[in-house]
Amino acid sequence: MLPNNEQLIAAPKANVEALIGLSQKAFEGAEKLVALNLKVARESLADAAELARAAVAAKDAQTLLQLQAEYLQPAAEKAAAYARSVYDVTTELQGEVAEMVESQAGDVQAKMKALVDAAAKNAPAGSENAVSLLKSTFAAANDAMGNASKAAKEAAGVMHANVRQFSAAVSKAKPAAAKGRRSA
Secondary structure (H helix, E strand, O other): OOOOHHHHHHHHHHHHHHHHHHHHHHHHHHHHHHHHHHHHHHHHHHHHHHHHHHHHHOOOHHHHHHHHHHHHHHHHHHHHHHHHHHHHHHHHHHHHHHHHHHHHHHHHHHHHHHHHHHHHHOOOOOOHHHHHHHHHHHHHHHHHHHHHHHHHHHHHHHHHHHHHHHHHHHHHHHHHHHHHHHHO
8 A cells, every 4th residue: 555645744744854853952962062171272271371470480590491391291181082072072962863863764664665575565476676676786785774873883883993992092101201201
């Protein structure tokens, strides 16, 4: 049986609701990033003011060099922490959006399968080849969608590993930098 008018009208309504949900998630992610950026800007301003006060109070060039060395490592650590925070927010958002899209895609696939099956049942005699082509095209499209989803998840995994490596490198640099200052 082919879909009736109510079924045809329900599909765009569901799509609008899904789009509204995605828009809300995007806005929530933007709010988190704005809050993070304001926090980092506030902390950076406070750090710069503290450094400026210390630099003005410095009595000689050696003290200025020591201030610079003491400021650079925490700045690198804060930059790494900021990058991790941005990554966390975007990863969370990406996961929520991917979940919503996959759910919506699953619903669309189920409806399309039902439509293809209904069309196949109501197809006139002699159209078996066309029905077979339609079914194989639908199956290929589903496979392509699954492969794209798998590739996106793998890319996210690679990105996650890169962020962990970056964080580890910054953490290892801290003891090495401190050791270098003590021996100088």
